[in-house]
Amino acid sequence: MAGGRGMIMIQGTTSDAGKSVVAAGLCRWLHRRGVAVAPFKPQNMALNSAVTEDGGEIGRAQALQALAAGVNPHTDMNPVLLKPNSETGAQVIIQGRVVTTLTAKEYHAFKPQAMVHVLESFARLRQRFQVIVVEGAGSPAEINLRQNDIANMGFAEAVDCPVVLVADIDRGGVFAHLVGTLELLTPSERGRVCGMIINKFRGDPGLLQPGIDWLEKKTGKPVLGIIPFLPDFRVGDEDSFFDCKPKDAKAKDGLRVLIPRLPRISNHTDFDPLRWHPQVRLTFWQPGEEIPGADLIILPGSKSVPDDLAFLRRHGWEEALNRHMRYGGRALGICGGFQMLGRRLEDTLGVEGRPTVCAGLGFLDVVTRYGPEKILKNVTGRLAWGEARVGGYEIHMGETFGADMGRPMVILEDGAAHGAVSGDNRVMGCYLHGVMDHPEGLAAILAWCGVNLGETVDVAQETSRSLDRMAQLLDQAIVPEFLASFLHFP
Secondary structure, three states, X not given: OOOOOOEEEEEEOOOOOOHHHHHHHHHHHHHOOOOOEEXXXXXXXXXXXXXXXXXXXXXXXXXXXXXXXXXXXXHHHOOEEEEEOOOOEXXXXXXXXXXXXXXXXXXXXXXXXXXXXXHHHHHHHHHHOOEEEEEOOOOOOOHHHOOOOOOOHHHHHHHOOXXXXXXXXXXOOHHHHHHHHHHHOOHHHHHOEEEEEEEEEOOOHHHHHHHHHHHHHHHOOOEEEEEEOOOOOOOOOOOOOOOOOOXXXXXXXXXXXXXXXXXXXXXXXXXHHHHHOOOEEEEEEOOOOOOOOOOEEEEOEEOOHHHHHHHHHHOOHHHHHHHHHHOOOEEEEEOHHHHHOOOEEEEOOOOOXXXXXXXXXXXXXXXXXXXXXXXXXXXXXXXXXXXXXXXXXXXXXXXXXXXXXXXXXXXEOOOOEEOEEOOOOOEEEEOOEOOOOOHHHXXXXXXXXXXXXXXXXXXXXXXXXXXXHHHHHHHHHOOHHHHHOOOOOO
């Protein structure tokens, strides 16, 4: 294998080709064989993030890969995280901490400085682990981004890392994607590609063999394996946004849950327990659609709360929520959605965009005041109206206070009150991402909506089962020589 031993970089021909899942599967495969392995992504752009053991913030894909590897997530696993807060700018997080907000042009000039931190983090991981599974970002064939690249081949060249290209055959054009990507690389970059993986194949792999033979002859690169399409693969998507419409008869009689898809929605994986629940009809509303009726409306997290609140108002959500409450509906807000449900948002420093003070939706008697420090912490506790266990993480700017905080939604493990519940017990909110991940917490929240569905979802169990399945698939689908190369070290 070309390049350094004990490392491999998974790059994709396109976004959402399957890099994250292949990297997670490889981490789990190595972990199950007793190899000390860690994930790494030099630069990630995502609004879905997680809190690490050292109190920082990384992309959720690297947290998932750390789980697959049997280690705690650490900021070194994703040293550069970009969280878009407008069409042209993003919050820049270095080694878990917010350092600045930059436009795309400004960040391009900043990349050599960011690369220093990337190499620092990578060097520390190399000292602690036998194998590092690196994930690229987007495609390495974006020629306009090649200068000062830190996300794909620029990083691979800097550390002499071999690369595997992953392509998604389900979206079509897989041979063009692979050949075209290789053609757009420099000779040095092309030389470090040690093989290709075709992802999300449906049907008999034998029917693909003539194309594989042509591809290997054309490129001089081996196809390392063909991974089948997995329609029920249950790990939280980081970048792609799932389509959530009721699909089966069983769900038609279940709880109707409606969530607006905000322009800057964050941590949509909060709703995986509902998406996976066989008796929940989860629908994500999108602009241009009518706002349907529901039993429960959830306002999700947001990277730009005042702007997304204005978006809801423009599209008639304030009126729809008032109508929903008049007819006996329930509402839940998580993180930014919790802030929107309050009386007022005070961002005089312009933390979430331009300085503003704006009225909230007024369903909770609370006020949120933004400050310069981002709050990042992992927490556990129980729902305040019983013993149902909950856990998750906080990632937010600002603090919330007011009368309804005297009726908390959650009691944390240290006894602190968290979140708020309205006086009529029909609206509640909290900052806790993952509040429905524990099966008893999910069951209690659904019971608060007035239904006892009799079934629940254990997110940790479902995720672990899916990671084991991916590791098994890799063991069956990937050429043994490639996998074995990570088990032997000089």
